[in-house]
Amino acid sequence: MNEIMEYLPFIIPIIIVELVLMVAALVHLLKYKKFRFGNQILWIVIVVFLQIIGPILYFTIGRGDE
Template structure:
């Protein structure tokens, strides 16, 4: 295995897991339990903001 691939593969796996967890959580939550009440905006942030998007959603996007 190439050295570059061994360095990048764990990051790709972690990003995939974070995106999956954030999307599943977003789907399960009611619209009123999401900050701003707009699930479409949050799904776009999760999917297109790379590794930062799911972290932002999981830390500040949810209301308890």
């Protein structure tokens, strides 16, 4: 328990950033439903399960034009 407490100042910000990115990507992909490649289910899986990298991949190469 002590170990975890020691690293809490690191863990909390990381989790917050992960969640913010994931929610932003999810909201965007559920709203626009357009992708350069792949489909909605594939991108939901990528965004939810690949922490940090998933949302970044979605916004940089996966997102279609509005």
